[in-house]
Amino acid sequence: MTIAATTPHLITLPNSSPPPKRDRRSVMALLFGDLTASCLTVLTGFMLLSLVPAANWAIIDATWATADPSACRDGGACWAFIAAKFRFIIFGTYPPDEQWRPLLVMVLMLAMVLASLSPRLWGAKLIYVWTVAVFAMLILMWGGVLGLSPVSSSAWGGLPVTLLLALLSLGLGFPFAVVLALGRRSTLPVPRLLSLMTIELVRGLPLVGLLFVASILLPLLLPGGWSIDKLGRTLAALTVFAAAYLAEVIRGGLQGVSPGQAEAARALGIPSWKIVWHIVLPQALQKVIPPLTNTAIVMVKNTSLVLIVGVFDMLSAGRVAATDPQWPAPYVESYIFVAGIYFIICFGISNYSSWLESRVQSRSYR
């Protein structure tokens, strides 16, 4: 480099040597080196010991496979029950002969989600494809056309309902959230006040309250002849709820974008709505990936509250499955199984978001 050649003080660095090695400590010294370490070791030991009965129940004494419910009565976990009720917990009361349809819906959903992971593909086209895909999913579930036998939404249940509610409430809530967030930052008083009131009102209500309002009050408020089925009303409540929370997250992101960005864009003559869409919003959303993920995960789990208004989601299916008198009330097993599915979904979202975050940061910022 020319800089180094002309400024000698830059190349008079001492011969670099590796940093001094730290002495390795023995395992015993790590565990019982001083009083704090010893206390922590003993405490951890007791906690591990207390797990032994749970492990015994879940693994060693467990009944893994049997067709006979009475084989499950000797104390261990009854995993055979999950195997027997698997279809019911996943698909609920959907007619058994037609269960390939919700299965296809879930496959389609998974394929769409996988196809949308890379930010490279994000754009207007993807939104069209998703719209078509969602319609296809709903047609598959509902039937009544294309030779599919009609299945009323009150018969839907299990995992497809959970996934549809989570996906649609977040997907439909997101555009509303963007509008609310922009409205709240608007300099015009009317949009600002409307957004503020909507957000504060919805955030001030518990989700359960909102679900009751949607499922009981909404039918009374709608003009005669209008009706939305229970699932639709529940979805509306979840969407409004998601929108209010997402709006505040997005507003946080908007505040993090320097005013200089919009200024530079205005100086370049870009029309204001294009500034929002192409310059400000992408940066705002990049900044709030962690809290957006948080809200998404919370919404996935919030869908389980719909059992209160009688929508048959996966958690309801798990609970109802365990009430079968033939089996020795295996509620714990059923709930653990359902919890496992929730965990897989939420863990997946969480991992995806950290991947997205590192990707965005590594390319945009040093």
Added chain:
Amino acid sequence: MTRQASPAIQISALDKWYGNFQVLKNIGLDVAPGERIVVCGPSGSGKSTLIRCINRLEEHQGGSILVNGTPLNDSLKNLDAIRRDVGMVFQHFNLFPHLTVKENCALPQVLSRGTSRKEAEERAMNFLSKVRIPEQADKYPGQLSGGQQQRVAIARALCMTPKIMLFDEPTSALDPEMVKEVLDTMVALADDGMTMIVVTHEMGFARRVADRVVFMEAGEIVEIGKPDVFFDAPAQVRTQNFLRNIMH
């Protein structure tokens, strides 16, 4: 009055307040096409506010501004026309960090003019070559040095083919060793005949490039003069004091 004969920028009796504080007082300044103006003055003197009024990043409350004969008022059509003619370079570059260098230069053309993407990218590469960093086109602004970022910002503004360029302290946020590359780019631009208003503390640049130097203090224009007169024999006491303070 023909367009050629009229000044590129005509500012008269300009007043502006921030709340109750008057930041610009009765400013009058005409800039001829192709003229290079350097505006200097202590911080808080209103020099940045003045050039930000020219493309309406700030609104003025009294007086008038005409850019190429078009009055700057509430008409959005006029504002569009003026922003089309006026490019701006900021102290903190204000590049779009989520876009590559090439996209930074190309996207604004697409969004504000409806230029085709292909044509916009060709023009972007053309101007990136002009500021001598075509090899950085696919990097993100965060991966560039300050000097490189400011040159990209200049290229981005030039892509809109402006007739007038405003520079708001373009080298103030740079490390000292990067000031020269940006000033060189600006000198090259001046040599091409661009009409320029530059707010800067780089007096060497002012001496070398400026046709006229404007000195502002407390919201007023104190003195306007040709660089040799301005630097060697300033008429006003306030100008003399300012120059003494910065020429240590």
